[in-house]
Amino acid sequence: MGVAKAAREAESHTARAPRGWVVWAIALAGCAAAATSFVLALNSDHVNEPGLQAALMDWITLPYIVAGLIAWRRRPESRFGPLMIVAGFVMFMSTLAWANAPLPFTIGQLFDLLPAVLFLHIFLAFPTGRLQHALDRVLIGVGYFTAVGLEVVGLMLGGFGPDNLLEVVSEPAAAHTLLQVQLVTLSALCLMGVVLLFSRRRHAGRLRRPVALLVDSFALGLVMIAVLFVTGAFDGPHFETIRRATFFVIGLAPAAFLVGLLSARLARSAVADLLVELRHDPPPSELRAALARALRDPSLTLAYWLPEYESWADLDGHPVLLSELADGRATTLIDRNDAHVAALLHDRSLDDEPELLDAVVAAAAIALENARLHAELRARLDELRGSRARIVEAGDSERRRLERNLHDGAQQRLVSLSLELGLVARRLAPGSDEEQLLIAARDELAASLKELRELAQGIHPAVLSDHGLTVALESLATRSPVPVALHVAVDGRLEPPVEVAAYYLVSEALTNVAKYAHASRAKVDVERENGTLIVVVADDGVGGADPDGGSGLRGLADRVEALDGHLRVSSRPAQGTTVRAEIPCA
Amino acid sequence: MRVVVADDAALLRQGVARLLTDAGFDVVGESATADDLLDQVRTRKPDVAIVDIRMPPTHTDEGLRAALEIRASHPGVGVVVLSQHADVGLAMKLLDGSAVGVGYMLKESVVDSDELAEAVKRVAQGGSVLSPAIVSQLIGRPRLDDPLERLTPREHEILALMAEGRSNQGIAERLDISERAVQKHATSIFDKLELPAGANDHRRVLAVLRFLRPY
Numbered sequence: 001m002g003v004a005k006a007a008r009e010a011e012s013h014t015a016r017a018p019r020g021w022v023v024w025a026i027a028l029a030g031c032a033a034a035a036t037s038f039v040l041a042l043n044s045d046h047v048n049e050p051g052l053q054a055a056l057m058d059w060i061t062l063p064y065i066v067a068g069l070i071a072w073r074r075r076p077e078s079r080f081g082p083l084m085i086v087a088g089f090v091m092f093m094s095t096l097a098w099a100n101a102p103l104p105f106t107i108g109q110l111f112d113l114l115p116a117v118l119f120l121h122i123f124l125a126f127p128t129g130r131l132q133h134a135l136d137r138v139l140i141g142v143g144y145f146t147a148v149g150l151e152v153v154g155l156m157l158g159g160f161g162p163d164n165l166l167e168v169v170s171e172p173a174a175a176h177t178l179l180q181v182q183l184v185t186l187s188a189l190c191l192m193g194v195v196l197l198f199s200r201r202r203h204a205g206r207l208r209r210p211v212a213l214l215v216d217s218f219a220l221g222l223v224m225i226a227v228l229f230v231t232g233a234f235d236g237p238h239f240e241t242i243r244r245a246t247f248f249v250i251g252l253a254p255a256a257f258l259v260g261l262l263s264a265r266l267a268r269s270a271v272a273d274l275l276v277e278l279r280h281d282p283p284p285s286e287l288r289a290a291l292a293r294a295l296r297d298p299s300l301t302l303a304y305w306l307p308e309y310e311s312w313a314d315l316d317g318h319p320v321l322l323s324e325l326a327d328g329r330a331t332t333l334i335d336r337n338d339a340h341v342a343a344l345l346h347d348r349s350l351d352d353e354p355e356l357l358d359a360v361v362a363a364a365a366i367a368l369e370n371a372r373l374h375a376e377l378r379a380r381l382d383e384l385r386g387s388r389a390r391i392v393e394a395g396d397s398e399r400r401r402l403e404r405n406l407h408d409g410a411q412q413r414l415v416s417l418s419l420e421l422g423l424v425a426r427r428l429a430p431g432s433d434e435e436q437l438l439i440a441a442r443d444e445l446a447a448s449l450k451e452l453r454e455l456a457q458g459i460h461p462a463v464l465s466d467h468g469l470t471v472a473l474e475s476l477a478t479r480s481p482v483p484v485a486l487h488v489a490v491d492g493r494l495e496p497p498v499e500v501a502a503y504y505l506v507s508e509a510l511t512n513v514a515k516y517a518h519a520s521r522a523k524v525d526v527e528r529e530n531g532t533l534i535v536v537v538a539d540d541g542v543g544g545a546d547p548d549g550g551s552g553l554r555g556l557a558d559r560v561e562a563l564d565g566h567l568r569v570s571s572r573p574a575q576g577t578t579v580r581a582e583i584p585c586a
Numbered sequence: 587m588r589v590v591v592a593d594d595a596a597l598l599r600q601g602v603a604r605l606l607t608d609a610g611f612d613v614v615g616e617s618a619t620a621d622d623l624l625d626q627v628r629t630r631k632p633d634v635a636i637v638d639i640r641m642p643p644t645h646t647d648e649g650l651r652a653a654l655e656i657r658a659s660h661p662g663v664g665v666v667v668l669s670q671h672a673d674v675g676l677a678m679k680l681l682d683g684s685a686v687g688v689g690y691m692l693k694e695s696v697v698d699s700d701e702l703a704e705a706v707k708r709v710a711q712g713g714s715v716l717s718p719a720i721v722s723q724l725i726g727r728p729r730l731d732d733p734l735e736r737l738t739p740r741e742h743e744i745l746a747l748m749a750e751g752r753s754n755q756g757i758a759e760r761l762d763i764s765e766r767a768v769q770k771h772a773t774s775i776f777d778k779l780e781l782p783a784g785a786n787d788h789r790r791v792l793a794v795l796r797f798l799r800p801y
Binding site for chain 1: 640
């Protein structure tokens with residue numbers, strides 16, 4: 001394949017994957033750390049149930065390091081993996097407090113609260129490993145200061161037994177109060193982090209399932225840390241039970257991460273399904289659903305590149321702005337031969353599965369190109385229809401203007417002139433030559449007015465634009481040389497272009513009936529039904545009209561189609577002619 | 587007889603007002619807009635309002651709407667609508683449902699002061715006036731097995747005058763025959779066209795128009 005190349009617009013940092021020996025070294029170090037924890041616990045003189053404690057610690061340490069290594073190899077540019085590895089080792093460091101020797105004990109004590117902040121850090125930085133919001137950075141900064149900075153102060157104030165190397169003064173009461181402050185602050189930070197992330201997620205739409213699982217397990221862990229710390233700070237009941245449960249839950253997060261990976265593997269089979277599906281050449285309208293299934297992202301939308309307009313559009317050719325991305329959304333551009341083809345607008349978490357994206361994009365390359373052509377065609381058709389409608393509209397409004405000018409100008413003046421002549425005539429002696437001349441002039445004027453009226457009427461049917469289709473069609477039907485049965489069921493006014501099209505359609509059809517049909521009668525039905533104006537003109541004449549011939553029907557079809565409508569002419573010999581138009585009128 | 591004249595073309599409005607004054611009418615108001623016309627009808631209580639069909643601001647159907655409004659809220663005031671076009675559909679819309687005290691005239695025919703004066707008087711008395719230009723279109727309209735062909739030329743003539751809104755007396759004067767003769771012709775016309783015999787003039791106009799319309 002290799003015809004389509006996915007370029008990641010979101011995070012395009014290039015970073016190398018860790019080398020093999022680095023991975024192995026870290027893995028070995030992790031195992032050593034886990035073993036060390038066990039040894040420390042079993043030999044400790046101040047740990048109850050050392051086996052269980054060590055097992056719980058390693059339940060966290062090892063999965064974090066393993067999951068971190070996998071994440072790092074998969075997405076070297078993301079800091080998510082390294083963060084998890086660090087969290088695993090920090091967890092181990094805190095177990096140094098089990099040591100009997102003063103130095104490791106002091107170091108372990110220093111790291112005691114740090115894992116909680118790291119978990120929060122990982123949670124807020126998912127999936128890029130970077131803190132995107134300033135508020136998050138403040139939260140984490142305060143967390144590190146509370147967990148490490150204040151811990152140093154606490155150790156200097158004494159407490160934590162005789163092995164505390166950092167003790168400067170012995171103020172156990174003050175140290176205890178400080179610890180309470182630390183624990184409560186960290187609890188608050190954890191809860192704030194959870195609230196923040198969930199409120200942001202609510203705006204980003206539906207989460208992809210494996211991601212939702214991971215986020216939920218992290219959130220549960222953080223809430224439990226908060227409960228644990230508050231219980232610890234105020235010597236609440238069941239501290240030990242809560243602690244074990246908390247550790248258990250925190251260890252679940254990497255498991256959720258691995259489940260996500262596993263489901264990414266399963267997604268490969270979805271790509272195979274996609275290939276089979278695309279072989280049947282589905283219509284472009286079904287492509288989005290197929291891709292959404294394969295990517296397991298129900299929120300997926302597609303945009304296609306229209307080089308002629310240098311813009312993005314949906315399948316119907318309507319413009320789409322890629323810059324207007326909601327929080328948690330990302331864009332993947334699909335290029336082919338150095339030209340854009342399409343863009344996938346998807347959940348940001350898909351960035352974490354580049355292989356899946358690449359596979360899906362490669363499988364759908366031809367289909368996407370087809371869909372792009374479809375979108376381009378639709379956009380051009382739209383433009384064409386728009387320009388056709390504008391041309392017709394421009395002609396109509398020019399005619400309307402001419403008619404208005406005639407009405408307000410020449411016609412009005414001539415009527416006034418005729419009136420003046422009438423007033424003058426009344427001052428003349430009845431039966432005089434002057435009066436006769438004046439009367440003759442007025443008759444001449446009346447004839448001119450009649451001609452002018454017919455001219456104006458021919459330029460534009462004023463009664464249509466002034467009073468609507470129902471009134472105008474009655475005038476039209478009255479003037480038809482063939483008997484017309486008229487039925488109009490249209491309430492109120494329609495859009496001017498629709499009225500004009502319907503009027504000219506009936507006018508032209510009735511003219512054709514009179515000229516060619518040899519009909520004894522015609523029927524005109526105009527109805528508005530479900531947002532469509534249906535115009536039917538039928539006669540009982542000889543039929544055989546050629547819709548594409550010079551009958552003026554072609555021009556009418558253009559007018560109707562410019563409004564996205566349809567015109568159908570059925571005219572079999574000896575069966576009369578029926579012209580039926582359907583014009584959308586919202 | 588009190589009359590208000592509404593037309594945005596000042597020259598024409600003043601001309602009509604002068605014609606009517608000369609003919610002995612009392613022109614109590616002139617309006618250039620439909621809103622002002624409605625005000626004047628309310629305050630000056632005219633017998634007849636003469637209304638140009640195209641009035642500001644859009645110069646489309648403001649005049650017609652004002653006319654319909656006067657007919658609805660001041661049934662005692664007659665309305666004569668002036669149009670530059672002989673539009674059957676428009677005339678029928680104005681007379682739709684009632685032919686009492688209403689008229690549709692071509693603007694160019696008001697220059698004949700006798701015609702205008704007669705129209706205003708008829709409308710003031712609750713009669714109707716329909717421009718002959720409209721009536722000739724309605725009568726001239728082709729029909730299947732044209733029932734009008736069964737009428738004699740004289741009956742044809744009388745049908746047209748009935749459609750214009752004339753009373754038996756008016757028709758008799760016009761044709762210089764007796765009112766009884768007109769009555770006989772009218773009965774014959776209604777028989778031949780299978781129309782219900784009209785009791786009074788404006789019902790008769792409606793029946794005739796309903797028969798003549800294509801719709």
